Amino acid sequence: MKQSPAGLRQLVAKITNVAVVLVAVLLCGLLGVLWLIADYQTSVAQREQTKLAEGAVKVRGEHIEKTAMDYGAWDEAVERLVVSPDATWADENIGRPTFENLGFDMAFVVMPDGSASYAMVRGERSEDVVSRLLAGGYEELLAEQRAKGAEGSTSGLILADGKPAIAAIVPIRPLVADAADEGPRHVLVLVDTLDTQMLSEFARIYLLPSLRIVDSAEAPDAHALLLMADHQQGVTLQWEGARPGDELLAMAIPAWAIVALAFGALTFLFIRQTSSAARAVADSEWRATHDALTGLPNRVLLFERIDHASRSLMEGGREFAVAYLDLDGFKAVNDLQGHEAGDLVLQKVARRLMASLGPEDFAARLGGDEFAVIVPGYKEPHQALDLGRRIIEAIEQPIRLADDTLTSVSATIGFTFAPRDGADPLTLLRNADQALYAGKRSGRRQVQFHVAAAA
Structure with missing residues (x-):
């Protein structure tokens, strides 16, 4: 029809x-x-x-802590700060260098009773009481350091003169520690205020535009709430959040x-x-799993790889080694030549590190001038020693900067082995880090092992 x-x-x-x-x-x-x-x-x-903002403060705290360890583990510091206190020596070797060269706002020598025998605040010697200047978790941070023993160190967020700051507390001790001396020590406290300059540096390095401190009541979308060491107070960081x-x-x-x-x-x-x-x-x-500057995997991916290697090991897989690498001499390049030169050095080091490794090896940048390596199949120190020396030799080759000048850095490496020294990522990295600091204490440019560090 x-x-x-x-x-x-x-x-x-x-x-x-x-x-x-x-x-x-x-x-x-x-x-x-x-x-x-x-x-x-x-x-x-x-x-x-948010993870980057939290990590920026954590990495800065670790940097201050490591710097403080360099000043605290010093025979002459023990003599001039503890045995025969010399404020002039402290000015010239602790107070002013940490303020003028490193940008740290405060430096204190704190005695076992908690009072300060020396204080420098923003380049000027101070007679102010340390407990009045430092709050918001300082006492908790000091107690944490004391609880770790004579050689313990720690860092965290506190209030310094009413402003958020990152503090590190380390013992003042001889370069070669006396195992018999386990009593409370004088400690060195370094404080770096979370000021506009530091936030600008964080914003540049970690790609957090307009990073600033705000009132937590504003509840911004792109923010990170960082607790003080007392876990009672906090500081809120806000930035112009990425909106892809x-x-x-x-x-x-x-x-x-x-x-x-x-x-x-x-x-x-x-x-x-x-x-x-x-x-x-x-x-x-x-971007979430890689370092923007060097292109290497970052800490997030490193932990995943160590965890995967550990689970594979429990199922009959190969043993493996974890190395913690810290550059020697990088700070001088970064301070004297500038951040652009420092970034170029880090990029060169990353490429040389990768070229020194095998196809199954894994390298990551932890932040600053620190790197980590996972080496499958390594279970003997002599294997790791050969690899570590190759890496150091490669890194030490001269680097040509943008102004056509040559510079060079070296490295200290700490190794630990799985499953002999542990299996979980935190334990292995901590062991490798301890081995690294043993190498630092023994003269830098070293390849050190966790067993040697424990000894």
Whole structure:
């Protein structure tokens, strides 16, 4: 039976309506998917930025702690700060160098009874009471250091003169510690205020634009709440959070509007935007697990790899070694030649480190001038010793800077072995770190092992 024009129009209208509804549902679904992807990307990026902000303060604390250890483990410091206190010597060797050369705001020598026998605040000797200047967890931090024993050290967030600051506390002891001397020691306290200069440095290194301290009541979207050492107070850092999702929507919505006019263009634009989203997600995931400066994996991926190697070992896999590497002489290059030269040195060192390793080995940058390596199949010190010497030899080759001058750095490496020295990532890294500091204490440019460190 022949379809009437009215019936045909009705049929076409029905088909058109169904098609319009289907296209509208599809377009709304597409818009919802794009919105979710954008929100996910932004959430992932900002979570990773939060980790970076927290890590920046932690890494800075570790740096101050290691610097303090260099000053505290010093025979002459014991003589001039503990046995026969000499404030002039302390000014010239502790107070002013840490302020003028390192930028630390405060330096104290604290006696076992908690009072300060020496204090320098922003380059000027101070008679102020240390307990008045330092609060917000200082006492807890000091107690934590005391609890660790005569050679224990610690760092954390406190309040210094009412402002958030990073403090490190280390014992003042001879370079070669006396095992018989286990009583309370004088300690060196170095304090670096969390000021605009430090925040600007964090913002540059960790890609956290406009990093600043805000009132926690503001509850910003892109923020990190860092607790003081007393776990009662805190400081909130805020920055202009990365919003890769907004960039995605800026590209997708015009395309979506075009798709709304022509279903034929929908498939093409959807595939293109989906591919762009996938690339953006992959890039975001890469940034979350890699160091932006050197391209090496970061601490997050390192922990995953150690955990995987440990689980494989429990299932009958190969033994492996973990190395902790710290550059010798990098600080001088960074201070004298500038941060650009320091960044170039780190990039060169990363490439030389990778070139020194085998195809199955894994290298990561932990932050600052510290690196870590996982070496499958290594279970004997002589194997690690050969590898460590190759790495040091490669790193020590001269590096040509942008101004055509040559510079060089070296390295100290600490090794630990799984399962002999442990299996979980924290234990292995701690053991390797202890071996590293044993090498530092024995003269730098060393390859040291956890067993030797324990001895």
